[in-house]
Amino acid sequence: MLVHIKEIAALAAEKKCAVGAFNIHNFESIIGVARAAVEANSPAIIQVSEGAIKYMGIKPITHLVATVAKNIAAPVPIALHLDHGRSFESVFECIRAGFTSVHIDASNLPLDENINLTQQVVELAHRKNVWVQGEVGAMVGGHGDLHGTLKEIPIASLDDVVNFVRRTGVDTIAAAIGTAHGVYDNEDIRVDLVKSIKSATKIPFVLHGGSGVAEDKIRAAIKAGVNIINIGSDIKIAFCQTLIKQCLGHQEETDPRNLLQPTMAAVATVVLDKMKLFGSAGQIKVQRIET
Ligand code: G3H
Ligand code: ZN
Secondary structure, eight states: OBOOHHHHHHHHHHHTOOEEEEEOOSHHHHHHHHHHHHHHTOOEEEEEOHHHHHHHOHHHHHHHHHHHHHTTTTTSOEEEEEEEEOSHHHHHHHHHHTOSEEEEOOTTSOHHHHHHHHHHHHHHHHHTTOEEEEEESOOOEEEEEEEEOOSOOOBOOHHHHHHHHHHHOOSEEEEOBSOOEEEETTOOOOHHHHHHHHHHHOSOEEEOOOTTOOHHHHHHHHHHTEEEEEEOHHHHHHHHHHHHHHHHHTTTOOOHHHHHHHHHHHHHHHHHHHHHHHTOTTOSOOOOOOO
């Protein structure tokens, strides 16, 4: 069922687990996330980037997610969120389309400009009962990048994050804490920083760059107060590797469905594993009617 993201955040806080915010790129990945959520009895956040919106269109995405949440994922809560919205126009489009949460990512701007733009988004969004995620300290890396070493992974300053949250009134906060977008072998999590941010701001902390981070670090971050974990690259990689294998193995195939069918299962497998790791699996008590 489609719910406001605040219901999912409240559940994560109550159960002391994290809920995955999964980037979707096409119809198959939406279905993959929905099937995993149902199999795991877990809530899920379906998030879309500006790139995904450009690819699929805002209306098709909104309607597809709503329909899939209502039907395939009827027993579990699903929320729709904009990931890394870079402009006021971008978040406005999603608010108008019915998203219950938007990320305004102005972390590449000087802090004062970031605060200024985020304040404008909060003012509009809160009038429409939409949650806003803000970000401090730009994330490095690239979605879908595989197995490299980053020269440097910047870390946000605690004072900047606390100041940003107080001045903007955002509902959730993301900050650079040692992870990166993509899969790199030197990703880390500054658990001490997460704890300090959490105790100073009291709002849900969103961990970006969840792919490629060691499982024990993810567990420690959840214990320290992370409530939402973004997963993008692992989904993209599973989808592409499966599709490439299918295409190479069935070069005479003429029915696209036969090539694409296994990609849904590949996405679902990745998402299901994350739900187990994040502790969100099994948190929704579904009454199954025996027949
Ligand atoms: O905003 C999306 C994420 O932070 C995804 O990061 O590609 O490393 O999983 P990832
Ligand atoms: Zn991110």
